[in-house]
Amino acid sequence: MVETGVRYLEIGEAEAGQRLDNFLLRVMKGVPRSHIYKILRSGEVRVNKGRAKAQYHLLQGDQVRVPPLRVADTPPTPKVPSRLGDDLNTRILYEDDRVLVLDKPSGLAVHGGSGIAWGVVEALRALRPELRELELVHRLDRETSGCLLLSKRRSGLRQLHASLREGEFQKVYLGLTQGCWTANEQRVDLALRKNVLRSGERIVRVDTEAGKEARTHFTVQQRFADSTLVEAVLDTGRTHQIRVHLQAIGHSLLGDERYGDEQANRLARERGLRRLFLHASRLTFPHPRDQRVIRVEAPLPPELEGYLQNLASA
Known part of the structure; x- marks a missing residue:
């Protein structure tokens, strides 16, 4: 020590x-x-x-x-598992000298931590040691897949964070929810409050008095017998915002073990869903060098696309 x-x-x-x-x-x-x-x-x-x-x-x-x-003596930095390194290299959606957008897989945390050997940012730093200033611009839940933006320079990070605070980003998600939606669109404006349980687990609840403002706009993309595919556009970026807003209106995401419906999740597992059905499908942001608009899209992962095809043919 x-x-x-x-x-x-x-x-x-x-x-x-x-x-x-x-x-x-x-x-x-x-x-x-x-x-x-x-x-x-x-x-x-x-x-x-x-x-x-x-x-x-x-x-x-x-x-x-x-x-x-x-502080414990720092052990030698372990080598990134070759399978993880190969996978991340194939998942780069956009890259230039200032930014990198990754199609993050479900199940991989953005940061390493207690019980997590590798997060996205640590793995990329190990794979690309020349990127000494690589940092996350925003975050995705571990279970969520899709567009994740990282900055290669701290000066660019400041500009991107400023753009994010000014609402100049557009983050669009696809999620499969339980139940059938009657309306084609729904705007949810419910304040959220984050709590930390004794176990250290983060849990978010609707709290109209003490919570922070949170707004999400949902648009129906496809209806199935007992579920609905929706597009979610975030006006704010609160922790677990989409998941909690959907829970609040009675249309929880399928595969959501924290905020979802147990019976609906059990049926989805029987049909082959093995993860949270939430995917960051599109990200639009001003480039930190010249403010030109960058738009990046991540297609639905094969396991989610296959699940939808099975529902459509059932």
């Missing part, structure tokens, strides 16, 4: 724009992700002598206090 004293880190131009938690994960190598979030919640990490939330975006000149820590 290695003992570290209190550190005061000044944020330079290269680090500005990063989320505080992502910055800490980078500078506190060898510290468990869970412990980093613990010291953030307890206020041991300070920004400009005050408390700051994990999602705070750092500014140039900020002073970050990192408390004393006992």
Whole structure:
């Protein structure tokens, strides 16, 4: 074990724009992700002598206090499994000198952590060591597949985060829900509040009084006997937003073990569905270099496309 004293880190131009938690994960190598979030919640990490939330975006000149820590000796970096590396290389949908868009597979977390050896960003950094500043621009749930944007430069990350906050991104998803929709379109405007259970599991609930605003626009794409394929366009980007909004209106996503309907999920498994039916199908964003609009699409994975074909022929 290695003992570290209190550190005061000044944020330079290269680090500005990063989320505080992502910055800490980078500078506190060898510290468990869970412990980093613990010291953030307890206020041991300070920004400009005050408390700051994990999602705070750092500014140039900020002073970050990192408390004393006992850090395990860093083990040699394990090699990315060849199968994972080969798969990720075939899943790049768009790439240039500033950004990379990946068709993330279901079951792969965007970040490594407790019990997770590899996340998307760690695997890509190991595969492409020249991309030292590679960072996630946004996140997808582990069970969700589809378009995931990463920035190759911290300066570009700041611009992309600013565009994201200004609502200049469009994120479009496809999901298969339980039940038959009567209307062709539905807008859901229900505030959401995130809670963390004692187990550490994150759970999100509708909370119109204390929650943060969340808006999703749903459009029916295809109807089946007892389920409906919908397109979801996010006006806001809250954790588990689509999943909780669909649960709230009585049309939970099939394959959703956290917010879904147990009976509907059991029937879907019997029919061959082995994952959450939610896919980030399209991403539109302004390029950080010149603001030209980039539009990237990810086709439905074969296992989801095959499931729909089986439903249509039943």
